[in-house]
Amino acid sequence: MRPAGNVNENQRASLLAYFDGAALNYPQAVEPAFAPLAEALVRYAALQPGEQVIDLGTGSGLAARLAAGEGRFVVALDLSHKMLLAARQQKTPRLIRGDLHRVGLRTDVFDVALAAFAFNSTDPTLSLREACRILRPGGRLVLHEWGVIDPLSELVSDTIAGYAVEEAPPELATLREAMDQPLPWDDIEDEDDLLEALQEAGFARIEIESLTIPVRLPDVGTFIRYKLAWPSRRAELAAMPDEVRRLCLHDLEENLAARAENDGGLLWQPVVVRARACKPARG
Numbered sequence: 147m148r149p150a151g152n153v154n155e156n157q158r159a160s161l162l163a164y165f166d167g168a169a170l171n172y173p174q175a176v177e178p179a180f181a182p183l184a185e186a187l188v189r190y191a192a193l194q195p196g197e198q199v200i201d202l203g204t205g206s207g208l209a210a211r212l213a214a215g216e217g218r219f220v221v222a223l224d225l226s227h228k229m230l231l232a233a234r235q236q237k238t239p240r241l242i243r244g245d246l247h248r249v250g251l252r253t254d255v256f257d258v259a260l261a262a263f264a265f266n267s268t269d270p271t272l273s274l275r276e277a278c279r280i281l282r283p284g285g286r287l288v289l290h291e292w293g294v295i296d297p298l299s300e301l302v303s304d305t306i307a308g309y310a311v312e313e314a315p316p317e318l319a320t321l322r323e324a325m326d327q328p329l330p331w332d333d334i335e336d337e338d339d340l341l342e343a344l345q346e347a348g349f350a351r352i353e354i355e356s357l358t359i360p361v362r363l364p365d366v367g368t369f370i371r372y373k374l375a376w377p378s379r380r381a382e383l384a385a386m387p388d389e390v391r392r393l394c395l396h397d398l399e400e401n402l403a404a405r406a407e408n409d410g411g412l413l414w415q416p417v418v419v420r421a422r423a424c425k426p427a428r429g
């Protein structure tokens with residue numbers, strides 16, 4: 147596997163394995179939590195009839211499917227073959243396997259590039275530039291990424307960390323090491339950094355905002371399934387002795403149930419940072 151900018155070969159291989167691993171259960175486990183976030187992103191994109199749209203890092207195709215309709219031509223791109231299989235299973239149209247660092251599509255094509263949590267494992271000096279390249283002059287990139295961690299997500303991470311094994315078996319040790327390695331996107335620490343990265347990639351008329359998106363989930367189990375869809379958490383649980391794992395899951399349920407509403411529903415309030423940025427018109 148070739149390196150991509152400052153994402154080295156090992157990181158790239160483990161990221162791909164990570165997303166392949168998440169793909170197994172993505173539509174069932176992640177989509178219920180991410181669908182309202184994708185809806186918010188697509189609304190923010192203010193798509194027009196007949197536009198040519200690409201969903202970068204489409205995953206199971208949530209944003210691409212929401213973007214379809216009104217005569218729009220929508221393409222969904224992802225690096226993970228298994229994610230693309232999940233997207234196909236969800237009937238996402240026009241799937242392309244490609245790397246955000248070198249998309250391999252023509253220059254000046256799309257009116258809109260959507261990117262939902264797609265750039266955070268990339269080197270933005272390459273990936274944002276590629277997004278700009280494939281947009282037509284006057285086209286726009288509309289992205290969102292995670293903002294500060296929300297209390298429910300922190301609770302899940304802390305609960306699992308509290309039961310995690312000290313002596314990790316080799317596979318978990320490798321995964322932990324890979325997860326601990328800094329990625330180039332980590333340098334984008336705030337809105338000013340994102341603004342600078344977008345400007346350097348060639349974008350203009352940039353708007354950035356941080357907001358909380360309320361996501362109402364039917365029950366605690368839906369939130370736990372989403373959080374455990376990610377390979378690192380599954381590996382942490384798998385490495386625990388059976389009795390410890392049972393306690394951990396019990397604690398997780400109890401802690402979250404204490405924050406549930408009267409009808410058992412859970413209000414998750416993730417913080418996202420989102421941006422709209424235009425490729426300057428020629429002239």
Ligand SMILES: C[S@@+](CC[C@H](N)C(=O)[O-])C[C@H]1O[C@@H](n2cnc3c(N)ncnc32)[C@H](O)[C@@H]1O
Nearest residue numbers: 165203204205224225226229245246262263264
């Ligand atoms: C967190 S998931 C988000 C998926 C989807 N956009 C959503 O909101 O549900 C990130 C996606 O980006 C893809 N991805 C990560 N790095 C990529 C790269 N270099 N090129 C293309 N896709 C990439 C992953 O395979 C994964 O499907």
